[in-house]
Amino acid sequence: MITPTKGIAPQRALLTVGAQVLLATEGRxxxxxxxxxxxxxxxxxxxxxAPIPFWWFVLGLDVLYALGVVELRNEILVFRxxxxxS
Amino acid sequence: xxxxLGAGDERFRTVRFTEGLNLLxxxxxxxSTEQESRxxxxxxxxxxxxxxxxxxxQTKLTRNSSIKSMGFHLDLDWPGIGDTLRVxxxxxxxGYVFLxxxxxxxxxxxxxxxxVDRAGTTVPISDWRSELERSLFGIRAEDSGLSxxxxxxxxxxRAEAGGFSDALRPNTKVSRHxxxxxxxxxxxxxxxxxxxYNDVSEKDQTRKKLAGAAKDNPTLGKIVGSSAxxxxxxxxxxxxxxxxxxxxxxxxxxxxxxxxxxxxxQVDARIRELRSSEVVDRRNLEDMExxxxxxxxxxxxxxxxxxxxxxxxxxxxxxxxxxxxxxxxQAVVRNRRHYLDEEIDRLRRQLQExxxxxxxLGDRQAELLRILHDGGALDTxxxxxxxxxxxxxxxxxxQHRAEAAEALEQSRRExxxxxxxxxxxxxxxxxxxxxxxxxxxxLFTRFARRLxxxxxxxxxxxxxKRSSLDIVLQLDSDSSSGISNMKTFCFDLTWxxxxxxxxxxxxxxxxDSKIYDGVDERQVKEALSLAAEVMAEEGMQYxxxxxxxxxxxxxxxxxxxxPYEIAPRLNDRPEGGLFGFRF
Numbered sequence: 001m002i003t004p005t006k007g008i009a010p011q012r013a014l015l016t017v018g019a020q021v022l023l024a025t026e027g028r029x030x031x032x033x034x035x036x037x038x039x040x041x042x043x044x045x046x047x048x049x050a051p052i053p054f055w056w057f058v059l060g061l062d063v064l065y066a067l068g069v070v071e072l073r074n075e076i077l078v079f080r081x082x083x084x085x086s
Numbered sequence: 087x088x089x090x091l092g093a094g095d096e097r098f099r100t101v102r103f104t105e106g107l108n109l110l111x112x113x114x115x116x117x118s119t120e121q122e123s124r125x126x127x128x129x130x131x132x133x134x135x136x137x138x139x140x141x142x143x144q145t146k147l148t149r150n151s152s153i154k155s156m157g158f159h160l161d162l163d164w165p166g167i168g169d170t171l172r173v174x175x176x177x178x179x180x181g182y183v184f185l186x187x188x189x190x191x192x193x194x195x196x197x198x199x200x201x202v203d204r205a206g207t208t209v210p211i212s213d214w215r216s217e218l219e220r221s222l223f224g225i226r227a228e229d230s231g232l233s234x235x236x237x238x239x240x241x242x243x244r245a246e247a248g249g250f251s252d253a254l255r256p257n258t259k260v261s262r263h264x265x266x267x268x269x270x271x272x273x274x275x276x277x278x279x280x281x282x283y284n285d286v287s288e289k290d291q292t293r294k295k296l297a298g299a300a301k302d303n304p305t306l307g308k309i310v311g312s313s314a315x316x317x318x319x320x321x322x323x324x325x326x327x328x329x330x331x332x333x334x335x336x337x338x339x340x341x342x343x344x345x346x347x348x349x350x351x352q353v354d355a356r357i358r359e360l361r362s363s364e365v366v367d368r369r370n371l372e373d374m375e376x377x378x379x380x381x382x383x384x385x386x387x388x389x390x391x392x393x394x395x396x397x398x399x400x401x402x403x404x405x406x407x408x409x410x411x412x413x414x415x416q417a418v419v420r421n422r423r424h425y426l427d428e429e430i431d432r433l434r435r436q437l438q439e440x441x442x443x444x445x446x447l448g449d450r451q452a453e454l455l456r457i458l459h460d461g462g463a464l465d466t467x468x469x470x471x472x473x474x475x476x477x478x479x480x481x482x483x484x485q486h487r488a489e490a491a492e493a494l495e496q497s498r499r500e501x502x503x504x505x506x507x508x509x510x511x512x513x514x515x516x517x518x519x520x521x522x523x524x525x526x527x528x529l530f531t532r533f534a535r536r537l538x539x540x541x542x543x544x545x546x547x548x549x550x551k552r553s554s555l556d557i558v559l560q561l562d563s564d565s566s567s568g569i570s571n572m573k574t575f576c577f578d579l580t581w582x583x584x585x586x587x588x589x590x591x592x593x594x595x596x597x598d599s600k601i602y603d604g605v606d607e608r609q610v611k612e613a614l615s616l617a618a619e620v621m622a623e624e625g626m627q628y629x630x631x632x633x634x635x636x637x638x639x640x641x642x643x644x645x646x647x648x649p650y651e652i653a654p655r656l657n658d659r660p661e662g663g664l665f666g667f668r669f
Contacts, residue, residue, distance in 0.1 A: 001388075002395045014392055015399075032422045033429075054377055058418050059392050065414040066396055068405030072417050075424075 002063065011048040017060030020048075022069070027079040035061070035077050087163045087627050088594050089170050091135060094157040097666030099654040101132060103594075107618040107650040108629040111637060112599070113657040127656045128664025129631035133242050133598050136160065139173050139183075140238050141215040148177035152669035163593075164189060165221055172206070173214070183214045190217070222592045223271075231281035236260055236268045240578070241592065245600035253574040254557055263287055266555050272585040274522045275548065276515045280555045282508050287553065290501050297494055313495055316488035323481045330474045334467065343463035350454040353447050360440045360447070367440070371433045378426045389415055505552045512550035523548055526584050533576040533620075534561055537612045546580065568605040575601055575613055583624050594627040602632060607639030614640050618650060 004010040017039075024042035025035050036057055043052065061077070064070040070079050092100040101110060112127045134147050139160040148154065154177040164171035167189060174184040186206030190213070209217075219225040219234030239256030243249030247257035255265040263284030271277040340346060393408050406414070516523060527546040534544035542562055549556040561573050578595060585591030602610055614637075617628045637647055660668045 001392050002399045014396075031425065032418055033425050036422070054422070055388070055419075058415060058422075059388060061418055062389060062392060062411050062415045063396055066393060066404050066406045066411045067400065072414060072421065075421050077418075 001059075009050055011043075012050050012052060012056070014056075014060050014063045017052065017057060018064040018067075018069070021057070021060055021064065022079065025077075025079065029073075029076045029078045031076060032061075088136070088596075088629065089161040089163065090159075091132065091139075092159050092161075093665075094159075094174075094176075095153075095665075097661075098156070099128075099656070099664055099666050101664070102653060103627065103629055104652060105625070105627055106621040107614065108627065108652045109614075109637065109647055109650045110629065110631040111634055111647070111651055111655050112631065113634045113655060113662075115657055115659060115662075127658050127662070129599050129633075129656065130245060131664050132631055133244055133596055136242050136596060137238065137244060138180075139175055140242070141183075141211060141218055141235060142238070144177060144180050148180065150177070150669060152667075153665065154178050175211075181211050182208050183211060184208050185214070224590055225271075231264075231267055231284070232271055232277060233264070233268060236264060237272070237591070240268070240272070241582070241594065242596040243574075243578075243598060243601075245598050250571060250574060250598070250600050253559060253570070253577045261287075262554065266557060269557060269581060270555070272581040272591055273526050274584060274588055274590070275519060276512075279508070279512055279515055283512075283554055286501060286504050286508060289497070289504075290553075293494060293497050293501060297498075313488050313491035316484055316491055320481060320484045320488060323477055323484060327474065327477050327481060330470060330477065334470050334474060337467050337470065338461035339464050339467055340457055340461035341464070343458070343461065343466075346454055346457055350451060350458065353451045353454065357444055357447050357451065360444050364437055364440050364444075367433050367437050371430060371437070374426050374430045374433065378423060378430070509550050509552045512555055516548045516550055526580055529583060530559070530576055530580045533579050533616060534573075536616050537572055537576065537609050544576075546577070568603075568609065571601045571603065571605055572609050572613065579617065579620060579628075582626065583620065586624060586626055593625065594629065597628070597630045599631045599633050599636065601630070602636045605636075607643055610636055611640035611643040611645045614645055614647075614650075 001008060002014050004013045004016070010016060020042055021035055021039050024038040030038070036054060039057060040052075043049075061070060064079075068080075070077050072078075087105060088103045090100060090102050092098065110129065110132060112129050131147055134145055135158055138145065138148050139158055157174050157176040159172050159174045161170040161172050167187065169187070171189060172186045174186075175182070184206055185208075188207040190207055190209060215234055216227075218238065219232075223232070223234055223237055225232045225234060236256055239247070239249065239260070243256060247259070248255075249257050251258065254269065255262065261284060263281070267277045267281035267284060270280040389412060390408070393411055397404055523546075530546035531544050535542060538544070538561070544561045545558075547558040547560070549558055559573050559577055561569065561576075575597070578597070582591060582595045586593050602613075605613070614630075617630070620626070621628045641647060654664075656663055
């Protein structure tokens with residue numbers, strides 16, 4: 001799930017999805033809907049044709065959150081540099 | 087009486103006339119060929135000069151350069167002056183005659199108009215003609231239809247004008263009806279009635295020409311067609327006109343027609359725009375609604391699985407506790423739900439708004455279209471009125487043409503009617519003047535029997551026909567030229583005597599030698615004897631130019647020309663002709 005497996009194509013692995021969200025939004029603060037839209041556009045541009053449902057995308061965000069890369073402030077997704085301070 | 091024919095050139099051989107029978111004889115010398123046959127002798131010229139001096143138009147003779155400047159004169163008895171009148175005229179100035187003495191002083195002509203000298207007066211030819219009409223024939227100015235010139239052409243027939251081809255016409259130029267009317271005057275019939283044949287005939291000719299032209303000539307045919315066809319066309323135009331009038335009457339002018347049309351166009355465009363944006367909105371709405379359900383689809387099992395796997399894969403990297411992650415997850419989903427719901431609401435509201443607006447616009451559009459349909463722009467109205475005006479003008483033109491066509495058809499009926507009426511009037515008039523007709527006829531019978539014997543039954547009669555008054559000269563003989571010439575002779579003698587007795591005509595009659603062409607000797611002899619007799623009885627003058635060989639026919643049968651021969655005796659030698667020289 002996090003990494004590609006036999007059942008999960010590399011482009012659908014949650015780490016990949018998270019990375020793609022980061023690339024699609026260019027790390028700027030955006031709304032969830034914007035993040036979702038840009039992520040889809042990015043995938044279409046890069047010929048990642050495997051369909052990704054919204055909830056899988058949210059899991060990708062969850063991974064990023066768990067890793068401390070994004071948080072939700074006032075309904076806005078804010079990406080940040082990872083601080084090694086735990 | 088005619089007294090003297092002369093010229094201001096001493097070579098000209100003056101002709102002196104006497105009372106009764108005058109023979110102006112032309113000899114043929116042995117030297118002359120048949121070809122020359124007295125061409126230049128001047129028999130014909132004599133008659134021509136008499137005509138010229140009595141007001142005829144110029145002829146080739148008087149225009150001839152050799153004699154153009156020659157002044158000719160004629161002496162004739164003139165009523166009221168107890169003396170002869172001398173009339174002078176020349177081919178050089180044919181528009182005037184010179185009269186001695188000045189008779190115009192006693193006439194209605196204003197003497198101050200003319201250059202009077204001691205010898206006489208210069209008078210325009212038209213006045214001279216009027217004088218002749220008045221004095222010789224007693225024609226009054228108001229007697230239109232009678233012509234002194236036509237009458238004189240009967241008294242002095244000219245062969246080269248066709249004067250001997252038809253006893254009833256003085257020359258080929260004069261119409262039958264006009265000639266008949268003038269003869270009626272001489273014979274004491276109702277000439278005005280006779281002249282009406284000419285009027286009707288002219289009307290008929292005009293009508294026929296017009297009708298013929300209308301048939302043949304497409305342009306004229308356009309101007310005048312058949313009235314029935316035109317009526318049909320008028321009906322068609324009428325229908326168009328009433329249709330237009332109804333339209334115009336019910337026409338409501340919408341002052342801002344153009345603006346309204348623009349608005350209707352805008353409304354229409356807006357409605358389309360709304361429709362297409364609604365389509366997009368609906369699709370979006372469906373997407374959103376699907377997205378709402380999608381977002382709730384996975385359960386936390388996934389999240390948990392993912393988190394634990396994350397711990398396995400990147401254990402040391404995981405910064406958030408599971409419950410934090412879960413909270414984040416729910417917040418995101420909630421946020422997304424919230425956002426989607428709002429979006430869905432917004433879209434629904436927008437769709438509702440759009441539909442409402444579309445409804446409103448639809449109503450407005452319907453209203454605008456109704457206005458546009460019921461009414462119209464001022465431009466449209468003026469255009470309709472222009473078309474109407476054109477149609478009305480067209481109808482008027484057609485109306486005029488129909489009237490003309492009807493007049494044409496009408497006048498045909500009218501002319502037929504008039505002819506019938508005239509025929510009746512004329513027949514009645516002839517019947518009432520039976521006595522006069524009888525007198526003329528008995529003269530004619532007497533003359534003709536004298537020439538052709540008593541076994542014949544010649545007569546003169548008037549027959550009223552529908553299109554003409556016919557003067558019938560019955561001589562029951564073949565129609566050789568000799569016979570027809572003698573018929574002319576008898577007829578001329580008849581009307582000359584009748585007219586002279588009644589004071590409607592002069593006392594002279596002139597015949598060209600042509601009248602004795604091809605006439606048998608017995609008739610030549612009898613005609614000359616008869617003429618001499620009748621002239622003596624009536625106190626008249628008969629002047630005839632005659633070839634010596636024709637005269638010899640009569641002489642052989644015992645006619646003595648000596649008492650009747652007048653000077654000069656013409657011949658075909660160069661100096662022997664009337665003019666005394668060849669030209």
